[in-house]
Amino acid sequence: MTSQSPPTRRIPLWQSRLAWGLLAALCVALTLRLGFWQLSRAEQKTTLQQAIENQSQLPPLTLGQLQSDPSAWAQTHRRVQLHGEWLKDQTVFLDNRAHHGRVGFWVMTPLRVQAGQVVWVQRGWVERDALDPRKPPQLAPPVDGSPVEARIAPPLSQIFELGSAQQSANPSPIRANLNPTQMQSLVQDNVQALVVQTGPDGDGLRRDWFQVGLSADKNRAYAFQWFALSALLAFLYLWFQWIKDYRYGRQQS
Secondary structure (H helix, E strand, O other): OOOOOOOOOOOOHHHHHHHHHHHHHHHHHHHHHHHHHHHHHHHHHHHHHHHHHHHHHOOOEEHHHHHHOHHHHHOOOOEEEEOOEEOHHHOEEEEEEEEOOEEEEEEEEEEEEEOOEEEEEEEEEEEOOOOOOOOOOOOOOOOOOOOEEEEEOOOOOOOOOOOOOOHHHOOOOEEOOOOHHHHHHOOOOEEEEEEEEOOOOEOOEEOOOOOOOOOOHHHHHHHHHHHHHHHHHHHHHHHHHHHHHHHHHHHHO
């Protein structure tokens, strides 16, 4: 006697099309959602970039205006004109900051704009010593009372730092990062804001800063790719589940 294998159960065509249709609909919905999310990110960047440009075009705030209205310090990217007493002994050098393809320091010095209030100033960039990277640069001290052209800056970006040693125990002025808490701990006065000094180079420092910009082109390109993938998935489903069978049926008839 020969054993016969049980006949395989064939899935009805309508069930197969339903299953593939549900899977295709899920994939199309997901890719569409990702495409619209990228468009929303592009819109956010465009709005933020416009706000930055609007702030930079406003007339600079004077120290008198900032003292009469302290809330004006929150106007990020707004130009300001400051003067005061430099706390030179508290200068910090932020290491591993690239500038036009070269590595060096951001020079950070607090400026006392009035009694009990200081502003941390990102004064400029200087290249580090090629022979001794841990050697603090020798710079001409800034002059007290001289006008400082700057713009109000957001908090500094933090770079990856190995170890968790307390910076306060390290006498070296060279640091990897400087966050708002550390800024306050280094001075006795109240820290009002962080500003980036602009204008011509000086004191051995370069101030041709990278222009703040938020391009939305990359997000629009990603959105186009997601929409194209969505259209491709829909086309493949229609082709293999409907168009191909329809054409094959017509040829058979």
